[in-house]
Amino acid sequence: MSSTPLSSLLGLAASAAKDLEDLYAVRDLTFPSLASVNPTDPAELLLLSPEAQAASKQIISACGMIMSMVTPPSLILLNETMHYNILASLWTMVESNTVEIIRELGGSGNAGVHVDKIAAMNGMDSSKLARILRLLATHHIFTETSPNTFANNRTSIHLDSSSPVQGLLDKTAPKFEGTGVEAAMIGHGGDEGIRIASHMSQTLRSPETACAFEPNKTSFNTAFGGDLSLWEWYNLPENSERRVRFGNAMKSLGRSEDAPGKGFEWSRLPNGATIVDVGGNVGSACVPLLEHIPHLNLVIQDLPPLIEEGRKFWAEKNPKALKSGQVKLQVHDFFEAQPVVGADVYHLRAILHDWADPLAIKILRNIRHAATSTSKLVIRDQLIAYACDAPPSAIPGAQIDPAPTPLLPNWGLASSTNYIFDIHMLTCCNGKERTLDDWISLFDQSGWKLVRVYRGPLFAELVGELKGSKKRKLETPEGSPRPRKLGTQINRSDGVIAERVSNV
Numbered sequence: 442m443s444s445t446p447l448s449s450l451l452g453l454a455a456s457a458a459k460d461l462e463d464l465y466a467v468r469d470l471t472f473p474s475l476a477s478v479n480p481t482d483p484a485e486l487l488l489l490s491p492e493a494q495a496a497s498k499q500i501i502s503a504c505g506m507i508m509s510m511v512t513p514p515s516l517i518l519l520n521e522t523m524h525y526n527i528l529a530s531l532w533t534m535v536e537s538n539t540v541e542i543i544r545e546l547g548g549s550g551n552a553g554v555h556v557d558k559i560a561a562m563n564g565m566d567s568s569k570l571a572r573i574l575r576l577l578a579t580h581h582i583f584t585e586t587s588p589n590t591f592a593n594n595r596t597s598i599h600l601d602s603s604s605p606v607q608g609l610l611d612k613t614a615p616k617f618e619g620t621g622v623e624a625a626m627i628g629h630g631g632d633e634g635i636r637i638a639s640h641m642s643q644t645l646r647s648p649e650t651a652c653a654f655e656p657n658k659t660s661f662n663t664a665f666g667g668d669l670s671l672w673e674w675y676n677l678p679e680n681s682e683r684r685v686r687f688g689n690a691m692k693s694l695g696r697s698e699d700a701p702g703k704g705f706e707w708s709r710l711p712n713g714a715t716i717v718d719v720g721g722n723v724g725s726a727c728v729p730l731l732e733h734i735p736h737l738n739l740v741i742q743d744l745p746p747l748i749e750e751g752r753k754f755w756a757e758k759n760p761k762a763l764k765s766g767q768v769k770l771q772v773h774d775f776f777e778a779q780p781v782v783g784a785d786v787y788h789l790r791a792i793l794h795d796w797a798d799p800l801a802i803k804i805l806r807n808i809r810h811a812a813t814s815t816s817k818l819v820i821r822d823q824l825i826a827y828a829c830d831a832p833p834s835a836i837p838g839a840q841i842d843p844a845p846t847p848l849l850p851n852w853g854l855a856s857s858t859n860y861i862f863d864i865h866m867l868t869c870c871n872g873k874e875r876t877l878d879d880w881i882s883l884f885d886q887s888g889w890k891l892v893r894v895y896r897g898p899l900f901a902e903l904v905g906e907l908k909g910s911k912k913r914k915l916e917t918p919e920g921s922p923r924p925r926k927l928g929t930q931i932n933r934s935d936g937v938i939a940e941r942v943s944n945v
C-alpha cells in the first residue's frame with residue numbers, strides 16, 4: 442500500500458525520534474521529561490547539540506504539519522484568533538512572580554502547590570489564577586499535578602529569576618537575571634509587542650504609513666503616539682525600566698544560540714585582535730565570546746544610556762577586563778563615521794534587522810569606510826528562507842538543509858521564530874529579517890561581499906569582506922568626518938574620547 446502524506450509525516454517524526462533516543466542512549470542519558478526543572482541538566486544541554494537539533498527540527502516540522510492536516514480549519518483559525526491570550530497569560534505569570542512563588546513553595550515535578558497558597562502570596566484571585574495556569578499547562582508550560590494544584594516544569598522554570606520572592610516583592614532582588622532573562626523578553630512582548638502588533642493592520646493600510654520605511658512611521662508609532670523611533674523612545678528617562686528590560690531580553694537571545702566557535706572562527710583571530718560590537722547594547726553578546734576566547738579585545742558601542750548601563754554590567758560581569766581596557770565601552774551613533782579604524786571584526790548582532798534597506802546600507806557603509814582589507818564583518822541576524830523551493834546558492838554555508846518531502850522546504854514550524862521576528866521588526870521599526878538574496882544585495886550596495894554563511898539555531902552568521910581591491914585607501918563617508926589613523930584619539934562633539942584600541 443502506498444504511503445499517504447500523513448503516514449509519511451508520521452514516519453519522518455518517528456525516525457527522527459529514534460535518532461534522538463539513540464543519541465541519548467550513546468551518552469547514557471535519559472531524554473528530559475516535561476517535569477524536569479534543571480535547565481543545566483546534561484540531558485537538557487544535549488538537546489541543544491547540533492545532532493539533537495537536527496532531529497528536533499524534523500520532529501517539530503512534521504508534527505506541525507500533521508496538526509495542520511488533522512485539525513478542523515475553523516478550529517485552527519479560532520485558536521490563532523485567541524493566541525494573544527497565551528502571551529498575556531505568560532506576562533501575568535511573570536509580573537505576579539508566580540514561577541518564583543511555586544519554586545519557593547516546593548512546586549516541581551509531581552509535587553504541586555495548591556493555587557490558594559500561590560494566590561495568597563501574589564495577591565491574585567485564586568480562581569482566576571488557576572484558569573491562567575491551566576491554559577498554560579495545556580500548552581505544556583507548568584503542570585497541573587492534581588485539581589487546582591500546579592508545579593513548575595521545564596519551560597516555566599525558564600522564567601525563574603532565582604531571586605527570593607520577598608526580594609522581588611520589595612524590589613531589592615533582580616527579576617531579570619539568570620534564567621529569568623527569558624521573562625524580560627515576555628515583558629517586552631506582553632507590554633510593548635502586543636500593543637504594537639494590534640496596530641499593524643491600521644498602519645499598513647493607512648495612506649500616511651502604508652508605504653513608509655522610516656523608523657518613526659511604524660505600528661509602534663500608531664500604538665504609542667509621537668514621532669520618535671522605538672530606540673529614541675526607549676532612551677527617554679521615563680522609559681528607563683523598559684529600556685533595561687529590553688537589554689535583558691537581548692541577553693535571552695544568547696541562550697538560544699550556538700556557542701561561539703561553531704560558526705565564525707573567532708579562536709583563529711590573532712592574540713589581541715579587536716572586535717567592535719556595533720550597537721552592542723550593554724554587550725551581552727560578547728560575554729560568551731570572551732569566556733570562550735579570552736585573547737580578544739572588545740569595543741562595545743551604543744547610544745549613551747546603554748553605554749552607561751554597559752559599564753555597570755561589565756563592572757559586575759568581568760571587572761578585570763573593564764579595568765585593563767580589554768573591554769571598552771564607547772558611545773557611538775552608527776549613523777556617524779565609525780571611530781575604530783581597521784578592527785579585525787565588526788560585529789553586529791540583531792542590528793540590521795531593525796532598519797529598512799537605505800538605513801541598513803548607511804550603517805554598513807560607515808563601517809566599510811573604517812575597515813581595512815583584513816577586517817571582517819560578522820552579522821548575526823535571522824536568515825529567511827522562502828516557504829517554497831528556491832535556486833541553490835554557491836556561497837559556502839548558505840544552502841538550507843534540504844527538508845524531506847512532504848515537509849515545507851523552509852522546515853515549516855521548526856523555523857517559525859524567524860518569520861515571527863520578521864513581523865516584529867516590521868511593526869516595531871520598519872525593519873526586516875532578510876532572505877539570502879536580500880543579504881547579498883545589502884552587502885553589495887554597501888561595499889561588502891558576502892563570503893560565508895554559518896547557520897545557527899536562531900541567528901545565522903553572515904561573514905563579509907571588503908568588496909574590490911585588497912589594498913584600499915580610506916574614503917570619507919558622505920557628510921561624516923574622516924576617521925582618524927590608527928593610534929589616534931578622536932575628540933567627539935559629545936565629549937567622549939573615542940580611541941583606537943591598542944594591539945591592532
Ligand SMILES: C[S@@+](CC[C@H](N)C(=O)[O-])C[C@H]1O[C@@H](n2cnc3c(N)ncnc32)[C@H](O)[C@@H]1O
Binds near residue numbers: 672691773789
Ligand atoms: C536589537 S538591539 C541589539 C543589541 C545587541 N547587539 C544584542 O544583540 O544584544 C539594537 C541595539 O541598537 C542600538 N541602537 C539603536 N540606534 C542606534 C544608533 N543610532 N547608534 C548606535 N546604537 C543604536 C539600541 O540601543 C540597541 O541596543
